[in-house]
Amino acid sequence: MRRAVVFAFVWLQDGFVRLFTHSVNTHKILLGPGIEPLRWQLGRWRAWRTFERAARRVPAYRAFLAERGVAPRLRGAALAAEFAALPEMDKDSYIKRWSIPERCVGGRLPRRGVVVDESSGSSGVPTSWVRGRDERLATRQLLQVGFSRTATTLRKQPFVLNAFSLGAWATGMNVTTSLTEVTMMKSIGPDRDKIVATMREFGTDYTYIILSYPPFLKALFEDDRIDWAQYDIVAAFGGEGISESMRAHILRYATTAFGSYGASDLEINIAIETEFTVALRQALVADPELAARLTRQREYGVLPMVFQFNPYDYLIETNAEGELVVTIVRKENINPRIRYNIHDRGHVLRMRDVVPALRSRGHTQVLAERFLDLPLLFHYGRSDLSVDYNGAVVAPDALRDVIAGDPVLVRAVENHRLISFEDATGDRQLHIALQLSDGAGMLSAAEAGPRIVAELRRMNGDFHNAIRTAPAGTLPTLAFYPHRAGPFVGDGAKLKNEYVWQLAAGEEGKWGLDLDWAAER
Incomplete structure (x- = not known):
């Protein structure tokens, strides 16, 4: 009975989202203040529903569960514990063992609306990732919501310069397709000459939002062919983290510098930095006691990047080895990932756990920052002996x-x-x-x-x-x-x-x- 009630409720709210959230403004309803417990619970229910759908309809996942003796249904009692007991998948145990169609809902790829991008890791063999129309719409909405939060604070018309690597690479491709309809954009790739030439050509009447990897941004801003003080710059980065000293260096040229967390294996922009998370991270640098209470910095020897994510879209857990295990809870994904281990170290804290620690340590300036009541993702980098x-x-x-x-x-x-x-x-x-x-x-x-x-x-x-x-x-x-x-x-x-x-x-x-x-x- 509980399963039927939960699934009916999830089906109704999915219908509400599909009907009313095809614009950025209405999508923001799900990020409204005061509903964090509801988002959290809905996310778990959606993960449950997505698991059972994949267990029924995805041939590879059925075989994956059968090998491990796991039933294709959860009982629904103590849902969090039951879900955490499901087997993890990763690139070796799942992606490389079954073909792309076998990993798709229904055992086949849709004839239309599929975009293929790729990643190429340490093996050198490119891995293709397929994304259907509905999931690309969801990704586009999330990127547009984040962009709209930035755009509302700008004094001039925004002009996005996409300096991520172009071609079939996931980030550059998805940024271009997601933001084109809501802003002015030029997809340049990591080419300093072209960025300098573009900014000279269009002049100083725009706020340039430059998206790229941190080392490229640093080198770009040190290029003396342009008088950076004459331009309004917003920097956004991905692909790897930065130190707070590097952020301070970038902020000599840009008014803001925010990063995001994602992976080709999953999605780009799973979690983002906000004014609050940056202020919190700077407080962690200044206050070792706060860092000891909230982070595993002493264990891993590195200051974590701090992001916020929406649990309505992603269920993020930490396994016994300290690795992040991610479930994309949307049923629309044609190639579901259930408890996917990206082999990154990290953990999640909810605002109710973080705010008291900030208050007790006297960090009122952090609490004064504008923030969403979304959970926090602390990310320490790769766990699989890799470097960025x-x-x-x-x-x-x-x-x-x-x-x-x-x-x-x-x-x-x-x-x-x-x-x-x-x-x-x-x-x-x-x-x-x-x-x-x-x-x-x-x-x-x-x-x-x-x-x-x-x-x-x-x-x-x-x-x-x-x-x-x-x-x-x-x-x-x-x-x-x-x-x-x-x-x-x-x-x-x-x-x-x-x-x-x-x-x-x-x-x-x-x-x-x-x-x-x-x-x-």
Whole structure:
């Protein structure tokens, strides 16, 4: 009986949403204040309904559940616990094992209205993601709601410059298709020359909303061919996080700088930074006690990005390993993802948990910021031993395969490490460190480096594009180190090798990194 009542209620509110929220203004009703518990509960019910629909109608998901002995229905009692017991899926356990049609509702792709975009991770094999008409409409509405919140504060007509990578890449494609109908836009891609030329041509009568990856934005604003003080700029970024010192640098040129969280595997713009989350993050920097109460910074060694998301659209959980598990609760998605593990570290807090901590620590300036009563997503970066570089995800396993495929390197190199750090000027850097075996002769980075980086670029299309568009002074560096020297001085002390380091600003000097040789474009 409860199932029937819940499903009838969810069906009715879905009908209300479809009937009345095809415009941005009416869609904002679902973001109104004071209904956070309702949004939360509706989201869980919608996730329940979407799970049971996928279990019935998606061949791959039926097989996935059967392999694990999971019933295709939930009882409805203690729903949160029942849902959390469902098996997680990820790219290896689900996406790579079944074809795209098998992962679709009804076991086939619609004949019309499907857009295909792609991601290319560390394996170098592009993964295609299919998005139907209704889900693209939902994504478009969410992007437009966020855009409208920004646009209402502007003094001049907005002009969006989309500087994300163009082509079949998910972010650039979806931004263009989602915002074209509500604003003036030029999709340029990460090309500084064209952005400078466009701004010179159109002049200073617009507020330019520039969307791109953080390193590109920083390099763009340091371009002295344009007098940035004469222009109104809003910066929006994705693909990777930034430090608050980097944000402060960007804010020398832009009036605001906000980021968003998403993934090709799921959707772009799942969660966004707001005035409130930025103020909260800055409070976490200033107040270690507050950070200890709200975050896992001490555990992960990194300050999290802080976003807000709508639980009516996304159910976000954290598993025992501290990884985010995301369910897109809308039934319209033709390729459902139920409890999808993107292998990012993070956790969720609701406003009712955060506000008391801010009050007790005296952070009244944070509470004074305009905010939505949406839950908060604390994001600490990748959990799968990868690093971000200029919007690309670079995995140490790819470097391992390059070494293993080279007859000289496979004999000479004992260990490898990807080292990410922020230099003194605020630029994010990637250093490829290779430890030589005991007794091996020194190799030349200038000779071996080009072929190592070239092979990594061949294997990983995102990394290739990231190098091609990297700002000056931020190309990856590579060096060989004698056995147990430099960043490998402590190797052997732990049971497992470390393949990724995320260094705090200024720590590169502590480890004696050799940064002389840099990749070429």
